[in-house]
Amino acid sequence: MRLLIDPEGTIVDADRLMRRLEGLPNSVPVLEHVVETIGLVCLETIERGCRVYLHPKKIQSAMEAALYRTLLEQQPQRVLVSYAIGAGQHRIYASAAEAIAGIASVLWEHRPQRASRFANRPVDLATLKRFPSLQRLLDAYRASKGSVDLLERQAVLADMLQGRFLIVERPGRDDTLLIRAMGSGYRAFDASWSAKSAGLPLDEQPDVDYGTWLARGYLGVLAAKQVQAEEVDATIYRPRYGRRRFTYRRLMLPFATVDGPQLVLSTSVLDPSIDLRLDRVVEAP
DSSP states (O other), X not given: OEEEEOTTSOXXXXXXXXXXXXXXXXXXXXXXXXXXXXXXXXXXXXXXXXXXXXXXXXXXXHHHHHHHHHHHHHOOSOEEEEEOSTTOEEEEESSHXXXXXXXHHHHHHHOHHHHTTEEEEEEOGGGGGGSHHHHHHHHXXXXXXXXXXXXXXXXXXXXXXXXXXXXXXXXXXXXXXXXXXXXXXXXXXOHHHHHTOTTSBTTOSSSHHHHHHHHHHHHHHHHHTSOEEEEEEEEEEETTTEEEEEEEEEEEEEEEOXXXXXXXXXXXXXXXXXXXXXXXXXXXX
């Protein structure tokens, strides 16, 4: 079975659409035209796996989210992904989660202009004294010596941080991050998505580019095993509202158990004084 994903993230029958394009010259392969010229994503089920064919520079956020959702629903034992770039590249992944992480990484590399919507700059932890909620969390983290028990006190976190907290988990050695818990205080996230986000990959959200960017930052914190504070200037896409700029100061705390998963607790406060646009070009809405 072959499926196509259009720019709105709608899944259509590939064979039906390709029959409508039979008027193309014989020298033009229909599938290549659909993916490489029109820019749709093709997903084909093959035995206990599937094949994905996409153009990294043409895939839209809604298409990417729909692709990831479909892969997670099908849970293939292997995924062959063909990227329509240059002479073509092919990569094999052992699971849906690995395929999603791999595809997201390739798309990020080939769409650097998407990263221009997000800018961050490290700041000294001493600056958090001006932001009581961030300072209280940092003090609690230090007092607990990074104990995972702090993460179990979500009611306290919700009150202390006014619902602005996100806990992500790295279950294995790959770069997949799963959402463990999310507070209700974030305006940058789509409310309906936030309510059902627990257990989802971090990059499976309305703004896939933002999720991928967040994941890279959290993975960096886990690799360094150090607390990190930053200023952030981000233009984030939300369904029905389009893109909106958010400037905030965030604190990221790494947690790890001896034999268990690695986790990051991230929280932030809005800070309209932040302006990192001089260092980047914001993509037009």
